[in-house]
Structure formats: C-alpha cells, structure tokens
Amino acid sequence: MVHPQGDSPLEGRMAAEIPRLRAYVARLLGVRTTSPDAEDALQEVLARAWRYRASFEEERALGPWLRRAALRVVLDRRDARERAPRVAELDPDQVAARTSPDLPAQREQLERMLAPLSPIERESLLRFHQRGESVAEIAAAMQLAEGTVKSHLWRARRRIAERGRER
C-alpha cells in the first residue's frame, strides 16, 4: 500500500494526493471523510491505482487520474448494489434510516436545499420526487402545461446540484 514516505516517485505523489482524494471519495459517497465507508473506498481506489500504475503517464497530472479511478470504484460499487438481491440491502440500520428520516436536523437540511427554489419549482420537485407523481399528474394538479412542469423540474434540479457544487 501507499505510505507517505514512499520509495518510488509515484508512490510519494500518490501519498500527497491522499487527503484530496479522500474528500472526493467521501463526497461521491455522500458520507463524512472520517467514515469507515470513505476509508474503505479510498483504500480500494489506492489499490486499484497501484495495480494499474503502468497506465499512468508520469508527465500527466496525477489528481484527475486518481479521481477517475475513484469514480470507477464508486460506480462499480453502485453497480454491484444494483445487481444484488434487494433483501441483502435491508440491514436493520438502513431500514431505520429509510423509515425515520424525519429528524429535525435532516428536515432542516432539506429545507435549506429547497430554499433557493421558487414555490412552483419546489412544488414540482416534491410532487415528482417525494410523492412519485408523474409529470402529467403534476401538470393537472398545478394547472400547468407538461412542458412547463418539466422545465420547472429541470431548473429545480440544477439549482440543487449547483448548491452541491458550492459546498
């Protein structure tokens, strides 16, 4: 594995990238940098990067190369979850988290995410993603054209994504 006082030049460069890489992996996973999930994924990324180090061109920036490796690890994990039988996902903690998300702190966090949206964008987004209504149903309920609902939805999602980028 990679140690801060690595022998090879690549090892040393990789060690220097670890803090940024950890933060990137944690954000991709939506967890804290100190969480075991982030640490586990980081170790997998470093192992993979080391395994494929021959494909790295020394004169290129290491950061993007490592981030690409990290993205691949996260997507592989996601794909593995998708393929896994649903029951495997239902450990008691996850069930509890899914059925009791309504803690005041979480609600507050969600309200902050929704704050930059206009009332019509908020309603479109929540009807679609929270209530599971279709665009046609939302259009009927809000007395809007389907195209209008769609553009409100798109704008709402972009605003939330931009908020994520600003963090």
Add this chain to the structure above:
Amino acid sequence: MSERFWMSVQTALDERRDPLGDAQVREWLFEHPEDALEVCELRAALEQFERADIPLRARRRSLALPLAAAAALALIALGAWNVLRPRPQATPALTAAQELELHPVVARPDLGSVQSWELVSACTTSEGTITVRASEGRVETENDFAHRAGELARAEAPVHHEESWNPQ
C-alpha cells in the same frame, strides 16, 4: 459543464433512472471526474426528498417572533432616547471655589484689641497752623502763631475721657 451532459442527467431522472447508470453520463464523467460530485450530490438530495415528509409549500414564518423582536427594539430605542435626549441646560452646581470667585467674601480684618491710640489733626489758618494731638487721657494742642509773634504758645489741658472703646 456541457448542456448535453445535463440533458442526459435530467432525462434519466425524468424516467426515474439513476443517472450514474446512464452510459452517456458515465462517458462524460470519466472525462470530467469533478462533475461527478454535482451528480452524486443531486442524486443523494433527491433520495432524501423521497424519504422525507416535507410540505409541498414552504411554511410561512410566523409573524409573532418578528413582531416581538420589533416591539423589544422599540422599547430599547425609547429607553435609550429617554436617557440620551438633549435636555435644557440646568444651572450647574458651583463648586465652593467657583462660588467664591463669583461672590468674593472680603474677610473682615481682625482688629484685635486697642492697646493705645492717638489722633493728630492739623488746621491751617491765615494766622498759622494749629495741631491737636489726642491720645488716651490727654489732648495736646500746638500752634505756630508764636513763631510769628516771636513767642511760643503752648497749652495743655487735661482731658477726662471715660468712654470705653470697643472695636467690635
């Protein structure tokens, strides 16, 4: 960020698919790994919305708190104005030194008690000068008429003076 990339993300979400499972989205992300953060965070936020009980419309904030705050501020401002407002100039209290400067008190000289006294009065006439000297128990007059006349005239008369002298 490419609009085409975002269109792929939005279309996947409209179709209730995970954008990270979309081939076009992935292709873009491997070229631009930084953009994956936005997609992941959007995805996570939308998943949270699915599980949360959030009202469709933002709750209106109660007016009670802002009104109470405004009332408290008004009271504080009123109190401050009452303390700090300019007042008509009151006659300032004078210090003892200022009072003395404005109204000097002339100290009465201490005369003490009289030990001896003498009054001298001189009167010049066409004939000459008469000098009268009075002192305790004695009055003496003198003139220079005699100088003119070639003789000295001197008169001495005993004076009985019983009056007591009280300088107070």
